[in-house]
Amino acid sequence: MMKIYFFSVLVSKLALVPQVASALSERQLFNEREFRSRVSKALESMETILENTRKPVLPEEVEHTYQDKYALVEFVANSGIASYTNALKFVGIDNDTMEKALRWVHESNQTVSLEFDGNMYSELVKEEEGEVTTSTTKKVIESETITTHDNNCESTTETVKVKQPKWDYHYNLHMDFSLIVKSRDEEIKLMDATGSIPFVKTSYYHKQNGNARYHNERFKKDLNLTWLLRMVNGNMSQFTIDRDHESCKTPSRNNNVKKLLEFRSEIFYFAIGLKTFIQRVHKTHQMYDVGATTLNDSLPQISKGEIFIPIVPVFENSTTLSTEDLNELLKLQMKTLDSTTATAIDKYKDSKFTTSSGIILHLISDYIVSLSEQLFDSIEYIEYLLELKLIEAIGKRIDSNDFEKFMKQHNQKFFGRDYAPLPFSRAVQIPGRYPDGVISIESSDMSDDSEPIETLVRKIPAGSNRSMTIPIDAATTVELLGDQYLHGWIQHVWEQSNHGTKDHNLIARAHQFSSYLLVIGVLGGSETFIPKEALILKDKDEVIIPLLSEILPSAKEFKNAIASLSPEQQEFAKAFRAMQLESSVFGICVIPLKPQMENLLNLPEGALTKEIQLMQDLMSLFVEYQIPSDLLSFDGPKDIAAGDRVEAVKG
Numbered sequence: 001m002m003k004i005y006f007f008s009v010l011v012s013k014l015a016l017v018p019q020v021a022s023a024l025s026e027r028q029l030f031n032e033r034e035f036r037s038r039v040s041k042a043l044e045s046m047e048t049i050l051e052n053t054r055k056p057v058l059p060e061e062v063e064h065t066y067q068d069k070y071a072l073v074e075f076v077a078n079s080g081i082a083s084y085t086n087a088l089k090f091v092g093i094d095n096d097t098m099e100k101a102l103r104w105v106h107e108s109n110q111t112v113s114l115e116f117d118g119n120m121y122s123e124l125v126k127e128e129e130g131e132v133t134t135s136t137t138k139k140v141i142e143s144e145t146i147t148t149h150d151n152n153c154e155s156t157t158e159t160v161k162v163k164q165p166k167w168d169y170h171y172n173l174h175m176d177f178s179l180i181v182k183s184r185d186e187e188i189k190l191m192d193a194t195g196s197i198p199f200v201k202t203s204y205y206h207k208q209n210g211n212a213r214y215h216n217e218r219f220k221k222d223l224n225l226t227w228l229l230r231m232v233n234g235n236m237s238q239f240t241i242d243r244d245h246e247s248c249k250t251p252s253r254n255n256n257v258k259k260l261l262e263f264r265s266e267i268f269y270f271a272i273g274l275k276t277f278i279q280r281v282h283k284t285h286q287m288y289d290v291g292a293t294t295l296n297d298s299l300p301q302i303s304k305g306e307i308f309i310p311i312v313p314v315f316e317n318s319t320t321l322s323t324e325d326l327n328e329l330l331k332l333q334m335k336t337l338d339s340t341t342a343t344a345i346d347k348y349k350d351s352k353f354t355t356s357s358g359i360i361l362h363l364i365s366d367y368i369v370s371l372s373e374q375l376f377d378s379i380e381y382i383e384y385l386l387e388l389k390l391i392e393a394i395g396k397r398i399d400s401n402d403f404e405k406f407m408k409q410h411n412q413k414f415f416g417r418d419y420a421p422l423p424f425s426r427a428v429q430i431p432g433r434y435p436d437g438v439i440s441i442e443s444s445d446m447s448d449d450s451e452p453i454e455t456l457v458r459k460i461p462a463g464s465n466r467s468m469t470i471p472i473d474a475a476t477t478v479e480l481l482g483d484q485y486l487h488g489w490i491q492h493v494w495e496q497s498n499h500g501t502k503d504h505n506l507i508a509r510a511h512q513f514s515s516y517l518l519v520i521g522v523l524g525g526s527e528t529f530i531p532k533e534a535l536i537l538k539d540k541d542e543v544i545i546p547l548l549s550e551i552l553p554s555a556k557e558f559k560n561a562i563a564s565l566s567p568e569q570q571e572f573a574k575a576f577r578a579m580q581l582e583s584s585v586f587g588i589c590v591i592p593l594k595p596q597m598e599n600l601l602n603l604p605e606g607a608l609t610k611e612i613q614l615m616q617d618l619m620s621l622f623v624e625y626q627i628p629s630d631l632l633s634f635d636g637p638k639d640i641a642a643g644d645r646v647e648a649v650k651g
Helices: 021-029 032-046 066-089 095-106 226-230 255-288 323-347 353-393 400-414 553-563 567-581 594-602 612-623 643-651
Strands: 003-014 114-144 153-184 185-206 215-224 426-428 435-446 450-452 454-460 468-473 476-480 484-494 502-510 515-525 528-538 542-546 586-592
Touching: 003 594, 021 066, 032 323, 032 586, 066 095, 066 226, 066 255, 066 353, 095 185, 095 594, 114 185, 153 255, 153 353, 215 255, 215 594, 226 255, 226 454, 255 353, 353 454, 353 612, 426 542, 426 586, 468 586, 502 515, 502 528, 515 594, 528 542, 528 594, 528 612, 553 567, 586 594, 594 612
Parallel strands: 003 484, 468 528
Antiparallel strands: 003 586, 114 153, 114 215, 153 185, 426 435, 435 450, 435 502, 454 484, 468 476, 502 542, 515 528, 515 586
């Protein structure tokens, strides 16, 4: 009896708990040591503005609830938003400009952006041609005596004055930049600067192209401020987390925090770009302005604790700090920003090239980078606490193998006995006979431990008017009348992984003196099995076939992906997806060869069961020599006994 197994694979992407591998990979940039150092410095600074009886602490040091973590993330987010707006005041977004930008966003629904445009280039002023006298030495041979064994030479050296041409190219190195905030209809200049220094390039021996430009560099970048301004209402930030939204998984894994971190990433790289441009300008200044008093000075950097960062994920009596406390922290931030910028400007006030505006821009950019790092680490720290508590509750850090074991146990409890998933390990067997072999699909990890996958099964018995056909070639089709089984397999993978952490293999084994045909293919329709590969297994053969799966988008993901396509593109995408789905059901067809051989040779059922040598000889003739079946089949009367028929076939 032949059997056909079809597989439909549902991939479940896990985003349930923070300690899964996806969450760990997202936290690779979380620097716990640096984070704790910054928080420690901030707590020391906070002692100067809070009463000495108050002791804010990190959440891990005080009991709190899960909902308290949501409140803490909201406090951290609002602290970050307010800190960004305070920092931007030092590059020109003062209270009046902020009010105008808020009207653009809240009243006119316009997009507001911050645009930086910086340029550094050289300009040829004049070209001078002249000569330079150099001294060189040469050897002068006084006398020479040649013998049969060696050469004896006497020589002296003398200094010779040599004139050689040179060309001096006089340049002016220019730098300019501007920073503006703009909407669709209006823009406001926040900051601009220009600088210029002369320098000379000298060429010897040959004339160069005097129009060549040195240090020609342009940097232009925009930062979209719309989200930040939408979060500001008057003098207060209003960030909240929609805890009832379906996308909300944890306090730090939801759409609201996602948008916050997206803006954090944008302003982080915007500040990195500005900081890098000013650094290059300053290095060029050091290279050519030999008379500058700050020749060997580097640009001001923010040392730890120098400018206060108000982003502190702390609790006081199991609650976040109040709005009044946050305002005090922001005042301390402004105070330290004022003093640090004033000191830096005083040091570089005589700079001809970098300019005081450039110094402020570099300092604030550096500070925004620190703000962004602290904001990211604070949110990741809260997710990290969830991980630690869950590991503490479970007693270990779970991986995909642990979760798979959990799901197996869960399924056994959730499903009834007749519907529970079963291990896919099937005997290749004729009813009432010893099995010819076993087929299974097994998963294995790096430890080489393997076990069958568990599948949901539906059996369609033979004779239920649902036969399956196999097209062999354009003119030949084979009809399969055996049992059919539909298997549903739920494969769990981590959210950030396209595939599971395990390898999956189709394993087929044949017993001694047994044989069967294994056909692998896909479902081509409701009644068509399209074969891809086939092989005969016999006499303790074992074959291991790796299964490579490709994850298709879900119906919802597909619908969202084609929403913006043209009608023609949507039709093509739907047709192509239909083709993919039709061929996505993996199929295995198992055909025991003894019953088929008996039918082919006109022998009664079971006639070859004990004819081991005859069966092996027939397999050799058909497979190796491809003897036509007419030369071997029994063609006598139908009432002949089974033993006589077998003897006739033996010849």
